Amino acid sequence: MRAIVCLKQVIDPLTPATSLVLDAAERKIRVGASAPPVINGFDEQGVEAALRLRETVGDLEIICVAVGDRFNSDVMKRALAVGADQLVMVQDPSLDTWNSYPIATTLAAVIRHLGGADIVICGRQGSDWDNGLVPFILADQLGMPILTLAKQVTIADGRRVEVERVLADGTMAMQADLPAVVTVTSELGALRMPTVAARLAAVRKQPRQLTLAELTLADPAASAPEVCDLAIPVTGRNCTFIEAQDGAGAGARLAETLLNAGVVRLGGER
Amino acid sequence: MSIEIAFRLLVILLAFAWSAYRFARLARPLLAAPPEPRLTPVAPRAWGVVVNVLGHARLLRKPYAGVMHLMLFSGFLFLLTAVVQVFGDGISPLFSLAAIGGTSWIALGQDIFAVLLLVGVAMAVFQRAVRKPARFEGSNGRDAAIILALVVTVVVGMLLQNACHIAAGGDPAAPWRPVSSLLAAAVSRLGVHDQAAMPWAVGFAWVHMLAILGFLVYIPGSKHLHMLVGIPNIYFRDLTPPGRLATPDLTQAPLGLSSIEQLGRKQVLDLYACTECGRCQELCPAHAAGKPLSPKLLIMNLRDHLLETQGIGGHRGGLAGDLVGGAVSEGMIWSCTTCRACMEACPLFIEHVPKLIDLRRHLAMEVGKFPEGVSGAMLSIEQRGHPWAGTPFSRLDWCRDLDLRILAPGEQADTLLWVGCTAALDSRAQKVARALVRLLRRAGVDFAILGEAETCTGDAARRAGNDYQFQIQAETNVATLNARSFRRIVTICPHCMNTLNNEYRDFGGSYEVLHHTQLLAELVADGRLPQAPAADGKADAITFHDPCYLGRYNGEYLAPRAVLSTTGATVSEMERSHGRSFCCGGGGGRAFAVEPPDERINTLRATQARATGASVVATACPFCLLMLDDGSKAAARAQGGDAVPQQVRDIAEILDAALHGSDGKAPELREKAVTTTVA
Known part of the structure; x- marks a missing residue:
């Protein structure tokens, strides 16, 4: 049985805003060398889901597939260190995009190229652009059912996937026949820490590189949306001391200050 | 050879054989353990033995227990002469120590040290029955009681043996034995004198000898093994700087301690040396906060696990299963802040922290397991360098x-x-x-x-x-x-x-x-920074919290206090300061751990700081600063009412405020604040 987990390399979501640089011409966000990228956290949870599946299914081959550009190999090889059997990477400048369609198309082509999968696991969304579209397009292109927002994934009888989905105020159990696409969410839990022996073994393993030319890609979408503008939030602090005779006076002045600053509004105002 | 002497010889031989068997069983795992290169340098190692065995340096930090131990120790040493005598007399009637003072100063010494021993035993009984310090919690009380009873039997047996000898009129040393002579007068009044006293003398000689043999057989397998193991354990103590952990070769398994056979020879010796005195437990901040760690129980559990897995039989049973997660729980392994208070206190120089680090290395590197919060910090160091x-x-x-x-x-x-x-x-x-x-x-x-x-x-x-x-x-x-x-x-x-x-x-x-x-x-000493004036007379009352890695690990207690003293502040010391300082709870990666609210070391420390009445807690470590900042709020809340939290500030901030004319409260705030008045 084979599980394929899709991985995306993203800017570390915990990078402080002061380290982000806006590339206005290309409409992209860049970071300095001091802030290396990470594997999308939701995708890491996908790897964890696959590792847990292997603990119950036993004979489960886990292949991680990453599609993008300028991969940091040390970062991506974490998937191998925690126990994935193979890491397949497709790198191309055209894949450095926020657009989900070419990414999903390429992922589908890689999966077909590798001979398919019994289960495809994706993170619920990328932590950089939050589109959350790739798994749906991928399921569509692979002709598989999709089960979303799983916090627990199990395989029953070797032919059916069962998931527990997270809802705002409860959970929902769903199942589908394999092969299927499953997206996982943070409630599943963090990716395990690799052992040192596995890390050292992973250093010796090399990711398998595929080029777009080797893949049979579906036709691109007729028209793609484009990014018009990007902005990095400006953060700052402005400390104001409220001076007054007594507490009541200070309270009144505080309310006045907040009203003037537009932080609060009077009742009834919309 | 009389039948009695032959029987005596037989008993002695049997006891020695039994004892040797028990010692040999203990020696096996010790000799099988990987050796640690701790033989040299001889001079500082030997000097440490002199200071800590003969000088009782660490033991005397607790005056009551230290003096008590000194009496038992010196009494035991001197009464070795009586051991020689009782076996010598027992084997050959011609045996005598008279040539080296056996009938004069040795006899006098035996009487004096016998009394000291009995006083020491009385103090020990008082300590265990009445004072009952919390540090004994979890220790093996029965073992202590058996040993004390044996000591009393040896001493009383010897005194009565000598007294009956004197009463029988056959002891040339009588004038040198004041205590035995008093006893002789007493037994004489009971009709035990002259010929009638001889069988009693022989009888008490048997009691004396059997108690000594009992000791010999009992010691291996008792915490009193420290009498023999203590000296090598102090000699082989770790002389590398306290802050330097051994660097493992990561390509050579095992990377951490997961099986007791991996323990080095000195580490096994540590287990044999432990007297269960609990000085480590008493100072352990994790134990004080109710966490599942006592350094004493760590050592006892490792020891009993070793003995049980080797089929020797531990003291308590039930520890023969897994080492990690069994004999030593993961909670125990992760609770340590590596503050080193235990190791500084241990009179036998047992190395608790390196063992815990070794156990952590197994979990962290061979299993990939960290406590909640710590794993995030580890990942962050890996991904972001902090x-x-x-x-x-x-x-x-x-x-x-x-x-x-x-x-x-x-x-x-x-x-x-x-x-x-x-x-x-x-x-x-x-x-x-x-x-x-x-x-x-x-x-x-x-x-x-x-x-x-x-x-x-x-x-x-x-x-x-x-x-x-x-x-x-x-x-x-x-x-x-x-x-x-x-x-x-x-x-x-x-x-x-x-x-x-x-x-x-x-x-x-x-x-x-x-x-x-x-x-x-x-x-400040060179005059490159001026002495800060305390002219306004508003100098703060400050207490200083010694960071573990500045004080215990690197021996610096004076510099922060010297800087404080130039600011004109009144410095008061907490009950636990200098080498006995109580950790803030942030060492050993614990600053990043998710702490249950009822097990917070920082709150305990902040409460101790609060007890000084100082308005400012000074420290010199960013972890301490953050941990105590949180702790001081919790400590103030615990006091209830309008209690104001103590300010927690670094020495640099205090000196800076004193020199650069801030309001002495929050120098940074003034610099950045934009004060506006709303009309």
């Missing part, structure tokens, strides 16, 4: 407006300021770094920082068992440092100081490293 995941700051944000010099490769400065992750990335600790910069500029120190090239020293990773990450950090930082030239490094964090100074040597980095309080003390 443990503070989620900080809104990048490494240079704290000093963007300060125009600091950043030392590039190939450049040179007198002093390299190692800022450290916490001082660079935590908003509270950043104020310490800024205060220090003002002081260094005032003193005209030529200094620079590494800027973005600085990365976590790896202290938290190493002490959480993640030596893999530590070694990566060490190699990176040593390469960065060795590409630049400077006379010395000054650090804000004692953990950085310890690692840079003690641990980077294994990676080719040898530096002169100062803690900022040491540099400040030097600058």
Whole structure:
């Protein structure tokens, strides 16, 4: 049985805003060398889901597939260190995009190229652009059912996937026949820490590189949306001391200050 | 040869054989353990034995228990003469120590030390039955009782043996035995004298001898094994600097301690040496906070696990299962803050912390397991080069407006300021770094920082068992440092100081490293920083919290206090200070751990600080600063009402405030605040 987990390399979501640089011409966000990228956290949870599946299914081959550009190999090889059997990477400048369609198309082509999968696991969304579209397009292109927002994934009888989905105020159990696409969410839990022996073994393993030319890609979408503008939030602090005779006076002045600053509004105002 | 003498010989031989069998069983795992190179240097090792065995240096830190032990110890040593005598007499009637004073000063000494021993036993009984210090909780009380009973039997047997001898009129040493003579008078009044006393003398000689043989047989397998093992255990104590952990070769399994056979020979000796006195437990902050760790129980559990798995039989049973998660729970392994209070207190120099680190290395590197919170910090060091995941700051944000010099490769400065992750990335600790910069500029120190090239020293990773990450950090930082030239490094964090100074040597980095309080003390002493005036008479009442990695690990207790004293502050000491300081709870990676609210070490420490009545708690470590800042709020809340939390401030902030005319409360706030008055 084979599980394929899709991985995306993203800017570390915990990078402080002061380290982000806006590339206005290309409409992209860049970071300095001091802030290396990470594997999308939701995708890491996908790897964890696959590792847990292997603990119950036993004979489960886990292949991680990453599609993008300028991969940091040390970062991506974490998937191998925690126990994935193979890491397949497709790198191309055209894949450095926020657009989900070419990414999903390429992922589908890689999966077909590798001979398919019994289960495809994706993170619920990328932590950089939050589109959350790739798994749906991928399921569509692979002709598989999709089960979303799983916090627990199990395989029953070797032919059916069962998931527990997270809802705002409860959970929902769903199942589908394999092969299927499953997206996982943070409630599943963090990716395990690799052992040192596995890390050292992973250093010796090399990711398998595929080029777009080797893949049979579906036709691109007729028209793609484009990014018009990007902005990095400006953060700052402005400390104001409220001076007054007594507490009541200070309270009144505080309310006045907040009203003037537009932080609060009077009742009834919309 | 009379039948009695033959029987006596037989009993002695049997007892020796039994005892030898019991000793040999214990020796097997000790000899099978991998040796540790601890034979040399002979002189300091031997001197340590003199100071700590003959001199009772550590034992006497507790006057009652120390004096008690000294009486038992000296009495035991001197009464070895009586042991020689009773066996000599027993085997041959011609045996005599008279030639070396057996009938004069030795006889007198035996009487005196017998009394001292009995006083010591009485104190021990009083201690265990009445004073009942909490440190004995979990210790084997029955073992202690059996030993005390045996000691009393030996001493009383000897005294009565001698008394009956005197009453029988056959002891030439009688004038030298005042106590025995008094007893002889007493037994004589009971009709035991002259010929009638002889059988009694023989009888008590048997009692005396059997009690000694009982001792001999009982000691292996009892905590009183320390009488024999203590001396080598002190001799083989660790002489490397306290802050230097061994660097494992990560390509050679095992990486950590998961099986008791891996313990080195001195580590096994530690287990045999433990007397269960509980001085470690008494000082352990984790134990005080109700966490599942007692250094004493760690050692006892390891010992009984060893004995049970070797089929020798431990003292308590039920510990023969797994080592990790069985005999030693994961909670026990992770609760340690590596504060070293246990190791400083142990009279036998048992090494608790390295064993816990070794167990952590197994969990961290061979299983991939960390406690909640710590794993996030580990991942962050790996991914971002600092443990503070989620900080809104990048490494240079704290000093963007300060125009600091950043030392590039190939450049040179007198002093390299190692800022450290916490001082660079935590908003509270950043104020310490800024205060220090003002002081260094005032003193005209030529200094620079590494800027973005600085990365976590790896202290938290190493002490959480993640030596893999530590070694990566060490190699990176040593390469960065060795590409630049400077006379010395000054650090804000004692953990950085310890690692840079003690641990980077294994990676080719040898530096002169100062803690900022040491540099400040030097600058004040040299007159490069003025004595801060206390002219306004508003100097704060301050208590100083000794950071473990500055004090216990690196022996610096004076510099921070010297700096404080120049500010005119009134300094009061907490009950636990200097070498007995109580950890803030932040060492060993615990600063990042998720702590249950009812097990917080920082709250305990802040409560102790509060008890001094000082308005300010001074410290000299960013971890301590943050831990105590939280703790002081919890301690004030616990007091209820309008209790105001104590301010927690670094020594640099206090000196800076004293010198640079702030309101002495929050120097940074004044600088940045924009005061507006709303009409």
